[in-house]
Structures are given as C-alpha cells and as structure tokens.
Amino acid sequence: MASLEDHQVRMVRLLRDLGVQPGDPLPTEPQLALKLNMSRQSVREVLCALQALGFVEARQGARRRMRGFDPAVFGQHIGMTLPYDHDSLLEILEMRQALETQFFPAAFQTMSARRLKQLRGLTDAMRARAEEGKTFLDEDEQFHAMLYEGLENRTLSGILSGFWHFFKTASSTITTGKDLPHTAALHAVIVDAIETGDPQLAAHRLDIHFFDVRNRLAHLAEQDIKASPR
Template sequence: MAKRQTVSEVVQHYIRDYIVENKLRPGDQLPPEGDIAETLEVSRVSVRESVKVLQALGIVEVRHGNGLFVRGLNFDALLEILSYSLLFDQSSLKELYQVRKLFETGMLPEVIEHIREEHIQTCYKHLQDWEQNMTQGRPFRDQDRLFHVTLCQAIGNNLLVELENIFWIAYRNAVNKTFPDIAQRAYQITLDNHYKILAAVEARNVELAQQLMADHFEGIKERIEMKVEEAAE
C-alpha cells in the first residue's frame, strides 16, 4: 500500500512539477504563495513550510518583497550535509580524500586538452598570491581552491566546477577542524607540488601531471594518517 503524502510533500511536488511543466529557468518567478495555497486548497502556512524545505534543497529562493523564484544550479545542501558528517567520521574523511584524488587525476587529460594560456597564467597568479600571503602571514588557502577551480574551468563544464568547489571546501573544512595545527612546512610542500603540477600541465604532459597529482594526494594521506595516530596516543 502506497504511503499517503503529507500536505508538505504535496506542495513540494506541486512546485517541482510546476517548474518542470512550465519549463522555468533559474531566475524565473513562481506563483505567489497565496495562489499556490488557493490552487491546492491548503493553508499558506503549509505552503510556507514547504518552501523552506525547497529552499534548503537549493531548488527555490525567496526574495523578500519580490516573491518566489527558481534557483540556479547549486550544491549548498550537499556541502552542508557532507561537511557536517565529516566532523564525526574520520573514515569518511579518508573516503573523501580518495574521491578528490580520483577526481583531480582523472580530469587532467581533459584539462590539458582544453586549457588555454589565460587559464595557465591565472593558475600561476593564484600560486604567487598563495606564496605571498603565506610569507606575510595572511590567509592563503582560498588560493589553493581557486587553483583547482581554474583547472576545472578550462574544461568548460559548470557541473565539474561546482563539484570541485564542494569537494575542496568540505575536505578543507574537515581537515581544519580535525587537525588545526598542521605545520607551515606542510603547506609549503603543498605549494611546491602545485607549481610542479602546473608546469606539467603547461608542458601538456598528461602522464607526468597525473603522477604528480597522485603523489601530491599520497603526501596528504600520509600527513592525515600521522595526525590520526598522534591524536590516538
């Protein structure tokens, strides 16, 4: 026997179906909450609660004073769930490390095929800013993220770029909270590795770039395992 839908589920499905059936695009406006309530013969409170759920899922957004709109592609809900779960499960952190390793090494052939000089120079700029900020004691980790995002952007696939951001931010948040005292030397090693990877990409050497990226992640794995062992002592 099929499970009976709650009022909230009915409203959520109605809004989802409305978006699809009317071929709405990100930024397009949906009917007012009052109209939805009247159409479905439910209370405005029920519609408002359903909208909150869809907001949390990144499907719609409420612009106060303007109404309800379709939201563009995003993975905010995935990032929040992933970041939260990683705080309590170190095995998940190791699995995410493996996902990042496979993701980063696997995309390099496509990156090297499509990358243009402007992407390469942007990557060098991120690394130079990283080095300067680190030397001057300023925040530098976002330059690491931007380096990887720029490589993804070379492929021209927005979904890949979004996933890159998700994997990097979730992983970095978990590492920062779990191992807040990673030595400065480790970040210098990471920076040096990035310069080597970029040089291989610039030389269009797929095999070398993939090997350097894999070695880079193996180094990260070793440092994480060392920190786990220290914490257990």
C-alpha cells in the same frame, strides 16, 4: 504516506510543467496547494526546504521566485551539512581525487597559455606564503579551480567548491609548519609537467599531491586516537 522529499520532487516537476523559469515568481501557496492536492502547511514546508537548497528564493514583502539549480549553492549545502571529523575529511578528499583525476585529461586539453601563467602565479604565491610560515588554502582552492576552468562545467565547479567549503572549515590544521613548503612544491611540479605538455606526468603528480594530503590526514587521525583519554 509521502515524504517531504517526495513532495519536493512533485513541486519541482509541477514548476517545470508550468514553465516557471529562473527569476519568475512562483504561483501562490493556495494555487500550489490546489494543483498538488496538498495542504497549505505542507506546501509551505516544501517551499522552505527548496529555499534551503537554493532552488527557490524568498524576498520580504514579495512572492517567492524560482532560482533554479545552482551548483555552487548545492555544493555549499553539502559542505555545510557534513560532520567535521577525520572520516568525513577523508571521504571528501577521496571524492575530490576521483573527480579531479577523472576530469583532468580533458581539462589538460583545454589549457591555455593565460591559465598556465595564472597557475604559475598561484604556485609562486603559495611558495612565498610557505616561506613566511603562512597557510595558503585560498590559493590552493584557486589553483584547483583554475585547472578545470576550461571545461566550463558548472556542476563540477559547484561540487568542487562545496568540497572546498567543507575542507577549508574542517582542515585548518592539516597543512602547517614544516608541511607548507612541501605542499607548495607539489603544486609547482604539477605546473612543471603541464608546461612540458605531458598529460600523464601531470596526472601522476596530481595523484601524488592527493595521496600526500591523505597520508597527512591519516597521520593526524592516528595522533588524535593516541591522545584521546581511555
């Protein structure tokens, strides 16, 4: 028996074969049921699943429309469905580190004076907030997004946005108190290296930043284990 995922693949292929473009109305449920040899109930379940993924959008009193693949929605879906625990945080961080370090050499080549100035402004804002004892997750997200903006890779940006959606929700206590100035400084030295025109040094400092976050996550996990009742 075909699974819901199998039916989703068939539906997406059919819509593409029919030439349905983003913004176009979808065929009616009876039309889709006939073309796919499926019951209307099954068609409705598939459309609801595609709607949850952001591929299809529904409007009250109107036919469903094709939205197409939106990397940001896809990334947010990942971020919202993962469990909020230390293992998931570490896995997400490892994936972020792998993606960002892999794309960083190409991103370095696209760096402009304007973006470099914006990156410096973000690190200054981080330092100012750190001195006040305030966290700066929004500035941190903007900093990393700005690093890769020049690549104009929507899929990369969407996936990283999803990681951040998860990370910001699940890691509100990772960077607090005495860690704040240190974390802000780690971002500033990345910009220092970019300004010198040394891609290897900048990549090395980006890696150091990620390893620092991973060490703090591991330390928090150890504390939770020690604090848990036995």
